[in-house]
Amino acid sequence: MKKTFSVIIAILFSFLLTGCYNNYKRTITVCDGKLFVELYHHNFIDVGYEYLTDSTNFRIDVGKFDNEHGFYSYNCQGDSLTISEHYEEKITNVRKYSLIDLCKKKEGF
Numbered sequence: 001m002k003k004t005f006s007v008i009i010a011i012l013f014s015f016l017l018t019g020c021y022n023n024y025k026r027t028i029t030v031c032d033g034k035l036f037v038e039l040y041h042h043n044f045i046d047v048g049y050e051y052l053t054d055s056t057n058f059r060i061d062v063g064k065f066d067n068e069h070g071f072y073s074y075n076c077q078g079d080s081l082t083i084s085e086h087y088e089e090k091i092t093n094v095r096k097y098s099l100i101d102l103c104k105k106k107e108g109f
Helices: 002-019 099-104
Strands: 022-030 035-042 047-053 059-066 070-077 080-087 090-098
Touching: 035 070, 047 070, 059 070, 059 080, 080 099, 090 099
Parallel strands: none
Antiparallel strands: 022 035, 035 047, 047 059, 070 080, 080 090
């Protein structure tokens, strides 16, 4: 009886632990294929995570968002990248980066 109970607890605990990690969803390209956005999804709650990378020099944590109400948009013009955070159809935060400065960094690797 104790052994069966221990096995059941171990199985339930392993399901709980696997749900606490981000699962890779997909990668999209931005800035005409110069940069990539990696999208991850959390199992138990509908939260998405995004990371911006060029796969060589940097990887930046863009942030997390509620998949039901928010998202990030990326706009490239020349050397500048603008990341806008949207929540319930309103822009809540805007960040600007220089593509040259990003590629010089060795961040996140």
